[in-house]
Amino acid sequence: MAIERRTTVKLSGRILYLTEDPDLLRRQLAGEDLPSVPDRLIDNISTDEITPGWACYYYDETIGRYCLVGLRGGVVDKDALRNGAFTVIVSGRSKGCGSSREVAPYAEMVTGARLIVARSIEKIYGQNCQNIGLLTTTDFGLLERVRRGEEIPIAEFTRGLDPVSAEVVAYGGLFAYNRARLAGEVSPPRITTAPRPMTLCEKIIARHAVTDARRDHGGALGVVAVAPGDALFVRTDVRFSHEYTTPQAEGLFRAGFGDDARVTEPETVFAFRDHLTFLESVMSKEHVAMGLDAAARKLKVVQEGFTSAQSIKLFGEVERGGATVGSEAICHNKVIEELALPGDVVCGTDSHTCMAGALGCFAFGVGSTDMANAWYTRDVRVAVPETVRFVLHGALPPGVTAKDVMLHILSQPFWRGGQGIGKVLEFAGPGIAALPLDERATLTNMAVEAGGFTGIVEADEVVTDYLVRQRGLDAEAVRARIVRADPGASYAHSFEVDLATLEPMVATPGDPRNGVPVRTLRDKAGGDVKIDIAYGGSCTGGKKHDMDLYASVLERALRSGRKVAPGVRLYIQFGSQDIRRYAEEKGYLALFARAGVTLVDPSCGACIKAGPGVSVTRDEVTVSAINRNFPGRSGPGQVYLASPLVVAASAIAGHIVAPDALG
Numbered sequence: 327m328a329i330e331r332r333t334t335v336k337l338s339g340r341i342l343y344l345t346e347d348p349d350l351l352r353r354q355l356a357g358e359d360l361p362s363v364p365d366r367l368i369d370n371i372s373t374d375e376i377t378p379g380w381a382c383y384y385y386d387e388t389i390g391r392y393c394l395v396g397l398r399g400g401v402v403d404k405d406a407l408r409n410g411a412f413t414v415i416v417s418g419r420s421k422g423c424g425s426s427r428e429v430a431p432y433a434e435m436v437t438g439a440r441l442i443v444a445r446s447i448e449k450i451y452g453q454n455c456q457n458i459g460l461l462t463t464t465d466f467g468l469l470e471r472v473r474r475g476e477e478i479p480i481a482e483f484t485r486g487l488d489p490v491s492a493e494v495v496a497y498g499g500l501f502a503y504n505r506a507r508l509a510g511e512v513s514p515p516r517i518t519t520a521p522r523p524m525t526l527c528e529k530i531i532a533r534h535a536v537t538d539a540r541r542d543h544g545g546a547l548g549v550v551a552v553a554p555g556d557a558l559f560v561r562t563d564v565r566f567s568h569e570y571t572t573p574q575a576e577g578l579f580r581a582g583f584g585d586d587a588r589v590t591e592p593e594t595v596f597a598f599r600d601h602l603t604f605l606e607s608v609m610s611k612e613h614v615a616m617g618l619d620a621a622a623r624k625l626k627v628v629q630e631g632f633t634s635a636q637s638i639k640l641f642g643e644v645e646r647g648g649a650t651v652g653s654e655a656i657c658h659n660k661v662i663e664e665l666a667l668p669g670d671v672v673c674g675t676d677s678h679t680c681m682a683g684a685l686g687c688f689a690f691g692v693g694s695t696d697m698a699n700a701w702y703t704r705d706v707r708v709a710v711p712e713t714v715r716f717v718l719h720g721a722l723p724p725g726v727t728a729k730d731v732m733l734h735i736l737s738q739p740f741w742r743g744g745q746g747i748g749k750v751l752e753f754a755g756p757g758i759a760a761l762p763l764d765e766r767a768t769l770t771n772m773a774v775e776a777g778g779f780t781g782i783v784e785a786d787e788v789v790t791d792y793l794v795r796q797r798g799l800d801a802e803a804v805r806a807r808i809v810r811a812d813p814g815a816s817y818a819h820s821f822e823v824d825l826a827t828l829e830p831m832v833a834t835p836g837d838p839r840n841g842v843p844v845r846t847l848r849d850k851a852g853g854d855v856k857i858d859i860a861y862g863g864s865c866t867g868g869k870k871h872d873m874d875l876y877a878s879v880l881e882r883a884l885r886s887g888r889k890v891a892p893g894v895r896l897y898i899q900f901g902s903q904d905i906r907r908y909a910e911e912k913g914y915l916a917l918f919a920r921a922g923v924t925l926v927d928p929s930c931g932a933c934i935k936a937g938p939g940v941s942v943t944r945d946e947v948t949v950s951a952i953n954r955n956f957p958g959r960s961g962p963g964q965v966y967l968a969s970p971l972v973v974a975a976s977a978i979a980g981h982i983v984a985p986d987a988l989g
């Protein structure tokens with residue numbers, strides 16, 4: 327029997343408008359239906375707000391009970407969405423920004439929602455909605471038709487989508503589409519793009535294009551060229567997931583392909599236990615009483631069972647001195663240290679998978695449904711994205727780092743306005759050539775904060791040297807893998823950035839796009855911004871070069887007789903055990919201890935409200951080297967994002983300062 331493909335949908339039920347007016351929101355949750363779209367819909371609703379980190383310990387329908395409880399303003403209570411029986415959820419710009427967690431749209435769907443309407447929809451969130459059969463649109467005109475109970479052609483929800491995504495929507499999700507694909511009922515359109523100059527990512531995609539998915543045909547690969555909008559499946563070189571997402575993907579994998587299904591080529595699949603390593607040390611009594619500690623432990627158990635049954639390498643926890651001290655690594659740090667290579671396609675169930683683009687590979691985050699399919703097929707669907715090119719000139723002034731570059735870029739109207747959603751950020755130019763690999767990794771890591779598909783830097787001798795030193799690879803073999811953008815390639819936009827004009831930046835609480843120069847903060851805040859916590863860590867701020875930066879400030883402070891300011895806690899958390907070893911060899915562990923730092927072994931920790939360094943009250947102020955500061959992400963307090971230099975200098979000063987303020 328042919329797999330069902332929808333041509334129309336009829337939606338009936340209530341419409342929930344997520345508005346900035348708390349009273350209006352409360353009234354809707356209590357049963358009032360609004361006659362029209364209200365003013366001031368909430369923009370930038372992150373997946374952290376839809377499903378706060380702790381709610382993600384549930385990966386079955388239970389999570390629907392907590393849908394939107396993290397929404398700013400604290401108006402939405404447990405079960406409110408389910409009890410309200412809303413079919414449509416409406417909000418403003420950039421719906422679903424932040425983490426790639428598929429449980430966010432899944433939570434909305436299991437409350438009964440069938441359609442998400444927003445002024446703009448973030449790329450990974452939108453793709454996750456398609457994969458699970460949740461309709462999305464940016465066309466507010468459809469609301470009236472929903473209200474009238476019209477039968478609406480499915481084409482209204484696929485307008486503007488690439489052909490594969492449109493078919494996924496019509497089939498009601500990726501599993502149904504893939505079943506139809508494997509049954510020969512549907513196939514992605516043949517790529518007929520004529521040879522053309524291509525960007526870096528386009529070239530990697532073209533080389534990895536799957537032209538024949540049938541296993542008995544050996545899975546033919548490669549087309550001569552692709553162009554933005556081409557829709558296809560690409561063969562992956564590295565697939566990975568962490569404990570937050572592996573259990574959901576595992577359940578989907580079994581449901582989709584059967585209990586006996588095997589992961590294809592498990593030697594290129596990796597799993598990490600890195601997100602929740604220290605969770606129990608900071609879990610509130612209230613959450614323990616809710617049974618969240620047991621729910622979180624179950625994630626680990628399910629992940630271990632799956633990886634061992636499928637012969638998948640699991641990077642877990644490590645012991646030192648006979649005790650378990652932390653994780654082996656945060657996934658993205660390990661992918662760079664050990665797994666990805668220039669020219670690869672890397673996909674992971676985490677939005678910061680893009681960090682590996684620093685090696686010159688095409689690396690991007692996917693949801694659990696995409697990963698469950700990729701485990702089986704080894705391929706993942708891609709609509710070739712447009713590329714925005716940043717040409718970096720000049721040299722960074724002293725005290726300014728790649729983090730400041732990104733906070734500056736993100737604060738520009740192009741990104742704040744959502745124009746960059748789904749685009750590749752390609753960094754090039756003489757300014758980038760002078761940056762060490764770890765600094766490039768900060769740029770690519772934070773591409774997703776711009777709403778980008780990914781970030782990428784053309785590999786060069788810096789990358790070659792790193793891979794020779796780090797992995798003992800042959801330099802010529804590495805060079806042979808390097809992919810370069812073609813001269814004459816087309817870019818959606820091109821920005822010139824003079825690094826010499828940049829200065830230390832800070833993103834004020836709520837959004838990484840809130841960047842302002844540190845020197846203006848005092849005036850804006852009406853005085854010094856005093857801090858309680860300074861946090862140096864995460865995949866973004868826990869690299870070897872970041873350790874050099876923390877050490878440079880702290881050493882200077884110690885020389886002038888200063889330490890971490892009274893009342894301030896400075897945490898430094900390593901991105902991997904390799905990075906910790908580096909810090910130890912350089913003498914930083916002793917230096918950090920002398921300065922009053924609390925050292926933390928590798929894990930995502932406070933970045934995801936699951937380890938030392940989280941805030942516990944609304945009043946607490948943190949300056950942090952992590953990559954995002956969406957409401958509630960690292961606790962209820964206020965989080966300012968900054969560079970490792972600013973974090974360390976602020977810890978010494980007791981309030982947010984640029985590093986030169988220490989003298």
Ligand code: SF4
Binds near residue numbers: 953
């Ligand atoms: S450190 Fe933070 S941003 Fe990085 S992978 Fe972990 S949770 Fe995500």
